[in-house]
Amino acid sequence: MRCSGRFAAACLRRSGWVAYAAALWLGGCYPINPALSRYDPHAGYRYENLSARDSDNTFVALSLSGGGTRAAAFAYGVLEELRATDIGGGRSMLDEADVISSVSGGSFAAAYYGLFGPKTFFTEFPDAVLYRRIERDLVLRVLAPWNWPRLLSPFFGRGDLADEYYGNHIFKSRTFAHLPRKRPYIMLNATDISRGAQFSFTQEHFDRICSDLGPLAISRGVVASSAFPIGFTPITFKNHGKETCGYEAPEWVGNSEQDLDVNPQLYDLAKTWRSYESAQHRPYIHLSDGGLADNIGLRAIETGIGSTGSLGLYEKVNFREVERIAFIIVDAKPESEPAADRSARPPGIVTVLNAAATTPLENYSSDTIERIRLWFDEWDRAAQDFDVRRAGCDRLAAKICGSSGSASACATERRGQCYEEAHASEMFRPPHPKLYPIHVRFEAIPDAAAKESLKGIGTRLQLPRREVNDLIFWARRLLRESQPYRDLVAGLRQASQDRMTGHRAP
Amino acid sequence: MEWVIVKYPRVRDVFIGGRRSGPANQILIVREGTQTFDLGTPIDYRPPRRTVTVTRTSAADPAMIEFEPV
Numbered sequence: 001m002r003c004s005g006r007f008a009a010a011c012l013r014r015s016g017w018v019a020y021a022a023a024l025w026l027g028g029c030y031p032i033n034p035a036l037s038r039y040d041p042h043a044g045y046r047y048e049n050l051s052a053r054d055s056d057n058t059f060v061a062l063s064l065s066g067g068g069t070r071a072a073a074f075a076y077g078v079l080e081e082l083r084a085t086d087i088g089g090g091r092s093m094l095d096e097a098d099v100i101s102s103v104s105g106g107s108f109a110a111a112y113y114g115l116f117g118p119k120t121f122f123t124e125f126p127d128a129v130l131y132r133r134i135e136r137d138l139v140l141r142v143l144a145p146w147n148w149p150r151l152l153s154p155f156f157g158r159g160d161l162a163d164e165y166y167g168n169h170i171f172k173s174r175t176f177a178h179l180p181r182k183r184p185y186i187m188l189n190a191t192d193i194s195r196g197a198q199f200s201f202t203q204e205h206f207d208r209i210c211s212d213l214g215p216l217a218i219s220r221g222v223v224a225s226s227a228f229p230i231g232f233t234p235i236t237f238k239n240h241g242k243e244t245c246g247y248e249a250p251e252w253v254g255n256s257e258q259d260l261d262v263n264p265q266l267y268d269l270a271k272t273w274r275s276y277e278s279a280q281h282r283p284y285i286h287l288s289d290g291g292l293a294d295n296i297g298l299r300a301i302e303t304g305i306g307s308t309g310s311l312g313l314y315e316k317v318n319f320r321e322v323e324r325i326a327f328i329i330v331d332a333k334p335e336s337e338p339a340a341d342r343s344a345r346p347p348g349i350v351t352v353l354n355a356a357a358t359t360p361l362e363n364y365s366s367d368t369i370e371r372i373r374l375w376f377d378e379w380d381r382a383a384q385d386f387d388v389r390r391a392g393c394d395r396l397a398a399k400i401c402g403s404s405g406s407a408s409a410c411a412t413e414r415r416g417q418c419y420e421e422a423h424a425s426e427m428f429r430p431p432h433p434k435l436y437p438i439h440v441r442f443e444a445i446p447d448a449a450a451k452e453s454l455k456g457i458g459t460r461l462q463l464p465r466r467e468v469n470d471l472i473f474w475a476r477r478l479l480r481e482s483q484p485y486r487d488l489v490a491g492l493r494q495a496s497q498d499r500m501t502g503h504r505a506p
Numbered sequence: 507m508e509w510v511i512v513k514y515p516r517v518r519d520v521f522i523g524g525r526r527s528g529p530a531n532q533i534l535i536v537r538e539g540t541q542t543f544d545l546g547t548p549i550d551y552r553p554p555r556r557t558v559t560v561t562r563t564s565a566a567d568p569a570m571i572e573f574e575p576v
Contacts, residue, residue, distance in 0.1 A: 251523040255540040255557070262561045263539040306507070306537050309525060314535050318528025378507055382565035389566065423566050427511060428533050430565045 029153065030160045031220070033237045036212040036245040044203030045176055045213055047099070047185045047304070047311050058324040058492065059313055059433075061099040062184070063298040064106025065365075066226070066291035068459040071105030071332040073130050073468045077475025078330045078440055079109065083118060084476075085489055088496025093489065094118060099304075099311065101187040101200075101297040103290030105459070106330065107225035108170070111218050114186035115174050128170055130468045134461040137169075138162055157233025159223055167219035176201065176221070177214035185311075189290035189300045190224035193234055197272040198293040199285070200300050201225070204310050208276040209237060209285060210245035224287040228459075234286040241279030249273055252308060266307050296331055296365045298372065306375075317431045323495075326436035326488050327372055330475070333365070333441065335455040369439065376435040383432035386424065393418035434491060436484040444478055508538045508560045509568035514545060515575060521546045533568055536560055543571050552576050 042048065064075040085093040102110035108129050113121045141147055141161050150156045167173050179186060188201040199205055201221035206213040224235040242248075256263065256270035275282060293299065304311035316322045340347040393415050401410035419425040445451035454474060457467055479485055512520045514530040521527060521544050528534040530545065537560075544555040551573045560569050 251542060255523070255542065259539040259559070262559055263537075266537070266539050309523070309537070312525075314537070315525065315527050318532075318534045375507060382509075385566060427531055428565065428568070430509070430533055431535065 029155045030157075030163075030236055031217070033206075033209075033211045033220075034215045035240045036207065036210045039207055039210065039245040039247040041207070041250070044206075045179060046203050047183075049181060050185055051182045052098070056316075057322055058096050058326070059098050059316070059322055060093075060096045060326045060328065061101065061301045061311075062097055062328045062330060063296050063301060064100065064102035064110055065296040065329075065331045065333065066104025066106060066289065066459075067295075067332040067334065068105040068226075068461050069130060069134070069463045069468065070334065070457045070459060070471060071330075072108045073463070073471035074332040074440075074475045075102070075106050075109035075330050076125060076130060077472035078328065078479050079113060080122060080472065081476040081479045082328075083122065085480075087489060087492040089500070091496070093492070096492070097184040099187065099301060100184045101189060101300040102225065103189045103293075103295060103297045104226040104228065105332070105461075106297060107188045107222045107290065110186050111171065111188055111222050114179050114184065115171065115218055117180070126468070130463075130472075131465055132170075132462070134165075136462060138165060138461070141165060155236075159227045159232040159235045162227075162232055163217070163219050163223040163235065166222055167217050171217070171219045171222070174218050175214060176216050176218060178218070187297075187300050187304075188221040188225045189294065189297055190221070190227070190235070190287035191290055191292035192272070193286050193288045193292070194282070195272045195275060196293060197269070198290065198300055198303070199224075199287055202310075204308070207245075207247055208242075208249075208273060209279075210240035210242055210247055211237065225290040227287070228289045229292070232289075234288040237285045237287060239276060239279045239282050239285055241283075242277045244279075247277075249277070250308070269303065269307055294365065294368060295333075296329060296368060298327070298329060298365075298368045301327070302368065302372065317433060320431055322431075322433045324434045324436065324488065324491060326438060326484075328438045328479070328485075329369060329372075329440065331365075331369075331439060331441040332471075334457060334459065335442070373437055376437055379430075379432065379435060382430045386429055389422045389424040390419065393422055393424050434487075436488040438479070438482050438484045438488070440475060440478045440482065442474075444482075445474055450474065508536050509563045509565050510534050510536050510543075510558075510560055511568050511570055512543060512545075513570060513572045514551065518545050520544075530573075533565060545573055550576055 062078070065071050067074070079094065082094040082097065083092050087093055087096070100110045100114065109125070112125050112129065116124070138161070142151065142158060147161060151158065151161065190199050190201070191197070192199045201213060203213045220235065223232070227233070227235055253270045253273045256266040260267045276285070290297065301311070305313045313322070313325070340351050396418055397411045397415040400414050401408055442451055442454045445454065450470070454470060457463065457471070511533050512530045518530045519526050519528070520530050520534065522536060522541050526546070539561070540557060540559045542555050542557045545551050553573070556571055558569060558571055563569050
């Protein structure tokens with residue numbers, strides 16, 4: 001699927017006959033993402049179409065950060081620990097994962113796990129990715145003279161070369177249609193570089209450009225998600241135009257366009273959503289590393305819950321179907337000693353460019369984590385406030401009605417009045433699942449030397465075997481020793497035991 | 507995160523933006539901003555939908571959205 005008819009026309013307009021003929025002859029065009037014949041908001045790879053692997057009253061979302069092989073190994077360690085954690089009834093914590101959202105290096109692990117399942121993932125992923133010298137292999141391909149004509153084509157870049165390599169050697173030419181129709185929902189996230197907005201490899205996002213995600217190679221999603229600028233060229237997608245499949249933006253988009261002052265973040269998201277509608281203005285979408293929009297992959301989950309509603313969590317919470325919500329943030333953020341600060345000379349251009357490219361991302365990532373923490377706090381506080389209001393009414397009724405006892409008609413009446421006035425009746429009881437924010441990060445490593453060592457591992461696509469093994473070891477240990485994780489596991493084990501004994505919590 | 511109670515004299519599901527989103531007469535969590543509420547089909551209530559900008563609510567002081575049977 002190279003240089004389709006309409007794409008060929010674009011080639012012609014841009015480069016003229018000679019360049020086009022040369023590019024076509026040499027295969028120097030990237031694959032065109034397939035068109036969607038008819039828009040169906042309930043079809044394709046989306047969360048609502050996946051069956052739950054296990055208990056549906058626990059929502060577990062994992063976000064896998066960027067950071068090359070460092071991030072992939074750290075993610076692998078966490079997934080391995082989840083698999084090793086027994087929660088009773090012959091199930092592991094990994095069975096509870098509902099969503100895995102990833103960017104950049106984390107996307108190798110997310111895609112491989114989603115595609116091949118736990119058995120293959122835990123036996124093959126280390127050799128297929130973690131110990132593989134991907135960087136060397138890619139450099140060799142760039143240096144190979146037979147690839148130069150293609151790389152000189154304006155329609156084929158280093159990102160496309162990496163896509164070929166990942167597709168042939170890691171992802172076995174599988175497509176998104178090969179992803180199983182069961183959870184976890186895999187969200188590989190890239191960045192639309194023109195808008196600076198997250199672009200996920202889900203049908204919901206591909207609907208916007210009337211493109212069918214199913215036949216697209218998984219490797220295309222991984223390479224877009226991890227196409228770090230300069231190292232890789234952006235990955236280009238054709239916007240087929242909303243009229244070609246009859247796409248209609250969801251209702252929240254139109255409503256949110258009125259909310260500039262009320263919810264500016266959602267307003268911006270709605271504007272971005274609309275920007276894809278005109279294939280005349282944006283006939284092509286260029287995607288780059290997902291880390292440019294969010295380097296921990298958490299925003300896609302937050303957006304799917306609180307903005308677009310595509311993960312349907314609020315609905316399940318409102319129907320009181322969710323008892324536990326866990327966010328496992330796998331954060332392979334490095335932090336090397338600032339060598340520039342040891343010199344009186346101002347930092348060089350490379351150091352400054354690197355800081356300009358990465359520092360805002362890290363701040364943005366911290367901001368996302370903080371937003372989740374505040375969200376959880378607000379939820380807990382709402383439930384506590386309700387209990388306080390109710391207890392205040394109970395005390396007041398007892399005081400007014402004196403020794404006649406709490407069950408007396410007086411107390412019942414007074415309490416009821418107070419509940420109404422204080423908004424403490426059952427109608428106002430907020431849904432309150434137990435919340436588990438689990439942040440797996442190098443900073444929590446208790447061993448100072450190990451911490452410094454891991455924080456100093458660079459963002460590469462190949463690492464020494466020892467560093468990969470250290471990353472896996474510490475990821476497992478950090479997760480295992482995380483208090484919120486231990487609480488979650490204890491809660492699930494208790495629930496499993498209760499199920500077996502027929503006991504039901506009040 | 508915002509809080510809403512959709513009031514209706516009977517047990518009924520609430521739809522927000524066309525999605526089944528929770529029960530009536532119980533406090534619900536919704537996103538901040540403008541949203542369209544209805545009670546699904548049959549449309550034996552009025553108004554048939556309400557578009558409300560939900561902001562600055564709390565669990566103790568949620569937005570109240572009322573429908574009545576016809």
